[in-house]
Amino acid sequence: MTRRLAGFRRLRTKLTVLYAGLFGVALVLVSGASYSAISGAAQRQVRDELTASGAVFDRVWSLRSEQLRQGAALLSRDFGFREAVATGDGATIVSAMENLRQRLQIDLAFIVGVDGTITAADPRRLKPNADALVEAMYEQESPSGIFVLDGTPYQMIAAPILSPDLIGWVVFAARLDRREMSALEKLSAIPLDAGVMHRAGKGWNSELTASPAEQARLGEFIDGALTAKSKAPRTLATPQGASLALVKPLPTLTDKGDAVLVLSYPLARALAPYKPLLATIGGVGLLGLILVVAGSWGLARSVTRPISALATAANRLREGHDSHVVIESRDEIGHLAESFNVMATEIRERERRITQLALHDPETHLPNRLSLEQAVEALAVADGGSLYVALLGVDRFAHVRGAIGYALAAQVIREVGERLAGLQRRALVARISTDVLGMAFEAADDDAAQVMVARLLRELEQPLQIGGDAIDVALSVGLSAFASGEPGGAAIERANIGLDQARSARRKVAFFDAEAYGDPSSNLALMSGMLWALRSGHIELYHQPKYDLRARGVNGVEGLVRWRHPTRGLLRPDLFIPMAEETGHIRTLTDWVLKQAIADQTRMSRAGHDIEMSVNISGRLLGDADFADFVDRAVGEASGKLCFEITETAVIENPDMALEILDRFRAAGISISIDDFGSGLSSLAYLKQIKGHELKIDRSLITDLTESQRDALIVRSTIDLAHSLGLKVTAEGVETANAFQLLAAMGCDNVQGYLIAKPMPFHELLSFLNEDRDSERSYG
Numbered sequence: 001m002t003r004r005l006a007g008f009r010r011l012r013t014k015l016t017v018l019y020a021g022l023f024g025v026a027l028v029l030v031s032g033a034s035y036s037a038i039s040g041a042a043q044r045q046v047r048d049e050l051t052a053s054g055a056v057f058d059r060v061w062s063l064r065s066e067q068l069r070q071g072a073a074l075l076s077r078d079f080g081f082r083e084a085v086a087t088g089d090g091a092t093i094v095s096a097m098e099n100l101r102q103r104l105q106i107d108l109a110f111i112v113g114v115d116g117t118i119t120a121a122d123p124r125r126l127k128p129n130a131d132a133l134v135e136a137m138y139e140q141e142s143p144s145g146i147f148v149l150d151g152t153p154y155q156m157i158a159a160p161i162l163s164p165d166l167i168g169w170v171v172f173a174a175r176l177d178r179r180e181m182s183a184l185e186k187l188s189a190i191p192l193d194a195g196v197m198h199r200a201g202k203g204w205n206s207e208l209t210a211s212p213a214e215q216a217r218l219g220e221f222i223d224g225a226l227t228a229k230s231k232a233p234r235t236l237a238t239p240q241g242a243s244l245a246l247v248k249p250l251p252t253l254t255d256k257g258d259a260v261l262v263l264s265y266p267l268a269r270a271l272a273p274y275k276p277l278l279a280t281i282g283g284v285g286l287l288g289l290i291l292v293v294a295g296s297w298g299l300a301r302s303v304t305r306p307i308s309a310l311a312t313a314a315n316r317l318r319e320g321h322d323s324h325v326v327i328e329s330r331d332e333i334g335h336l337a338e339s340f341n342v343m344a345t346e347i348r349e350r351e352r353r354i355t356q357l358a359l360h361d362p363e364t365h366l367p368n369r370l371s372l373e374q375a376v377e378a379l380a381v382a383d384g385g386s387l388y389v390a391l392l393g394v395d396r397f398a399h400v401r402g403a404i405g406y407a408l409a410a411q412v413i414r415e416v417g418e419r420l421a422g423l424q425r426r427a428l429v430a431r432i433s434t435d436v437l438g439m440a441f442e443a444a445d446d447d448a449a450q451v452m453v454a455r456l457l458r459e460l461e462q463p464l465q466i467g468g469d470a471i472d473v474a475l476s477v478g479l480s481a482f483a484s485g486e487p488g489g490a491a492i493e494r495a496n497i498g499l500d501q502a503r504s505a506r507r508k509v510a511f512f513d514a515e516a517y518g519d520p521s522s523n524l525a526l527m528s529g530m531l532w533a534l535r536s537g538h539i540e541l542y543h544q545p546k547y548d549l550r551a552r553g554v555n556g557v558e559g560l561v562r563w564r565h566p567t568r569g570l571l572r573p574d575l576f577i578p579m580a581e582e583t584g585h586i587r588t589l590t591d592w593v594l595k596q597a598i599a600d601q602t603r604m605s606r607a608g609h610d611i612e613m614s615v616n617i618s619g620r621l622l623g624d625a626d627f628a629d630f631v632d633r634a635v636g637e638a639s640g641k642l643c644f645e646i647t648e649t650a651v652i653e654n655p656d657m658a659l660e661i662l663d664r665f666r667a668a669g670i671s672i673s674i675d676d677f678g679s680g681l682s683s684l685a686y687l688k689q690i691k692g693h694e695l696k697i698d699r700s701l702i703t704d705l706t707e708s709q710r711d712a713l714i715v716r717s718t719i720d721l722a723h724s725l726g727l728k729v730t731a732e733g734v735e736t737a738n739a740f741q742l743l744a745a746m747g748c749d750n751v752q753g754y755l756i757a758k759p760m761p762f763h764e765l766l767s768f769l770n771e772d773r774d775s776e777r778s779y780g
Contacts (some may be wrong), residue, residue, distance in 0.1 A: 019296035020289060027285040034281055042270040043244060046190065048354070050233045050246040050263050053188040057248065057261055057302045060184065065144055066610045068172040071104045072159035076170045082163045085111060086121075093119050101172070108154060108173035112137060114166060125150060136253040137169050145251035146198065146259040151205065152177060153196045156253050182707070192265040197222060198252065199258045214238065222260055223245050226324035233263075241268045271549045306333045310340055317344055322349075342520025361431040369492065370439045372430035376488030379440055387482040388449045390439045391495040392460070393503070395474040397435035400544035406466050413437065415464050416473060423459055436499065438492060446481065448510060453477050453509050476502045477509045488758045494679055526565075526576050527583045534592050539563045542759035545768065546614070546730060546752045547779070554772050556643065557754065559597040561589065576620075585626060586618045594631070598638045600762050605639040609769045614643040614673060622658035623647070628665075634667045643671040645696065659689060673730070679719065685724060695722040698755070716746050723747065740779045755779055 075081055075096065083090035093111060098121055101109040116130040126133075129149060136158075137143050143158035154173040159169045172182070181194040197204045197218070204219035221236050222392040225247035228234075245264040253261050271278075281557050306325075313323040325337040353528060359371040367375075372389075380387050394400070394416065401409035417437050421429045427441040435531030443449035463470040467730055476499030484493040494512040501517070502510030533539045546556040563571040580586040593613055601613040614739065621627045635642065644665055673694035675689070678701045687695075697718055704711050715731070722729045731743050734753030743751055756779065757768055 001255050004675045012435050017295040020293045023292040025287055026621050028317055033280055038274045046244045046265045046270045047233045049190045053263050054246050057184055062176055068157035071100055072157050072170045072172045075100055076159040085161055085167060085225060086163045090119055094121050104588035106172050107175040110171055112171055113168040120503045145253040147253040149517055150197050152200050153259055189267060192263055195262050197260050197262055211518055233368045241266055255772045363410040364431055366417045367430035375428040376491060380482055386443055387496045388441055388443050389480050389491040390453055391432060391478045391499045392437045393476045393499050394435045395476055411466055419460055423456055449479060450509055480512045517770045527579055527585055530585055542761055543765045544759040545757045546750045547756045548750055556614060558614040560592055561593060581618055581620050586620055594634055603609045610640055612641040612643055614645050617646050618643045622661050628661045632668055643673050645673040645675040647676050696731055696732055702731050704732045708744060719746050719748055
């Protein structure tokens with residue numbers, strides 16, 4: 001079935017079927033019109049013949065009736081016959097009637113007396129009908145018509161016998177049997193069927209049919225014809241086929257029964273003379289159809305063969321092979337083939353140019369990274385030895401490009417690449433990125449590869465003559481060994497990381513160090529699970545108390561995120577928070593922290609602790625106006641004071657937007673705390689720009705506070721400076737009583753660290769606050 005459907009989808013088959021179908025439809029229409037015309041003509045001829053035969057029967061009926069009437073009248077007026085009837089001389093009566101009957105060739109002759117007596121050669125079959133006959137004689141002045149005797153219809157004529165009064169009637173009758181009907185049929189120009197039917201009870205009886213069902217069907221047809229206005233022939237359905245039938249009512253001797261003459265002619269018999277003509281039309285049509293199919297197939301083949309050749313050529317072209325179509329004609333298909341050949345040539349040229357562009361750097365015309373990947377894989381398959389990939393980065397390339405321009409900078413890369421290719425002729429040199437060249441080569445082992453690269457560097461770092469000037473070039477190299485079975489791009493990636501590691505370590509050459517690089521894919525997988533962790537409760541909010549040195553009690557807490565991973569255990573915040581900042585998940589995490597902090601603050605307030613809640617805000621969110629809108633809505637739900645802790649460098653990227661959003665926070669009643677002061681390149685300019693409420697001294701200055709006089713001096717100066725600017729000061733990382741006492745003596749406002757309490761979950765914090773309120777603790 002599938003093959004047949006596939007064959008029908010072919011254009012050759014479609015064209016053949018189309019043409020053959022159209023011819024077949026035309027043939028059917030012509031045949032139908034011919035048959036309809038022939039059938040109509042035959043039916044009209046039969047109708048005319050039936051009508052004419054009906055007229056002939058009327059004439060025959062009239063002639064027979066006149067013959068019977070004259071014979072009966074002649075006999076009834078004969079004196080001797082009347083005397084014999086009057087005297088009851090039966091022998092004379094019968095002899096006279098039989099002589100006249102035989103001479104007139106009629107079937108039946110008898111006398112009906114006024115008293116109902118029957119005088120005939122065989123009166124026994126007539127006696128049961130004597131009363132009906134007498135009644136019929138009295139009903140008509142000149143009795144004539146159909147009368148049924150023993151189930152057989154007779155045409156009867158009666159003449160009165162007067163002597164001088166009416167003493168009876170002479171009746172002559174002709175039987176309307178099959179013989180009479182055959183004689184009538186012979187008078188017709190067509191071999192029709194004739195029969196007289198008379199009503200028998202509720203139905204009709206006839207010699208035309210033997211089956212009761214057929215007689216019932218014929219009776220229904222006769223009833224319909226008698227009630228119809230038109231007396232023309234009508235179509236009669238029979239088991240043998242349709243026929244045309246004419247129904248002519250016949251006069252009856254009595255009014256107690258009906259009789260009709262049925263003339264019928266089968267349509268099949270009428271169409272029989274035309275069958276040779278119809279067969280000829282069918283044969284000619286079939287022959288024409290065969291010729292059309294053959295011609296259509298040949299025409300379609302001549303059209304589709306070059307199209308198939310074009311399709312084959314197109315498939316070869318799609319697969320990347322050369323393709324050409326032989327032109328055999330100058331028609332439209334020939335022009336199409338010629339255009340295809342031109343197109344194939346253009347495509348091959350375009351593919352060559354695209355391949356050139358895809359595998360080469362457009363600025364330097366050196367092979368690109370894709371070329372290097374393919375070369376690495378090809379060398380690994382061909383040689384199977386120790387294969388290495390080296391990535392050479394031009395140091396301070398941005399400065400060189402800024403000094404000499406883009407065009408000359410690209411020439412620097414090209415010169416270095418060509419020099420490298422000249423030094424290592426068996427290696428493929430490619431441009432990997434703006435300032436990085438790549439090379440695949442073979443070496444005995446790692447040491448040999450490193451020695452060879454060091455030797456190449458000495459040659460490559462010789463000054464270049466670019467634009468008439470000598471330019472010094474400094475290079476760093478990252479190396480990686482190719483592992484069997486891996487894609488070529490993996491070795492290039494490792495070499496690229498090795499280049500970054502070499503530059504970070506300020507080394508000229510460095511192999512990729514997997515241990516130092518770690519497992520970034522595992523860390524990146526954390527981000528996909530962070531949202532799930534927020535919903536499942538694996539991320540919690542811990543709180544670390546802040547101790548007020550003047551009030552001698554806890555006056556605030558800082559919310560800190562903790563993630564208990566199902567498989568990796570407790571994760572450090574400095575592991576996933578920077579990654580959340582890089583991936584954009586920091587907004588989702590911060591939103592959750594702020595909502596949870598406000599909820600915990602509300603629960604603490606219900607427990608009787610009016611505590612300021614501090615939350616760390618990433619610098620990336622200070623440029624997010626949507627986050628500021630979220631904070632405006634969230635602050636309305638807070639039951640106490642909120643404090644946002646930001647780093648001093650948070651405003652560097654977009655200072656105008658960051659300072660504007662910080663002003664919105666302050667306007668909403670949120671305190672701003674400058675976190676980790678002293679951990680980086682602290683600048684007094686930040687203290688001037690950021691109008692905060694609190695300054696948090698980084699733990700790096702507090703750790704050696706009691707040991708280093710220099711750190712103590714810096715902390716003391718920072719406290720005094722902050723107080724002069726109207727800022728409160730909180731010291732982080734306080735772990736000893738000595739540091740606690742020294743900070744109190746310096747005038748520090750708050751301290752925070754393990755000496756006071758470690759970060760703890762909410763239920764432990766609540767217990768801690770209750771104990772701190774009930775008992776006065778001493779830390780120094």
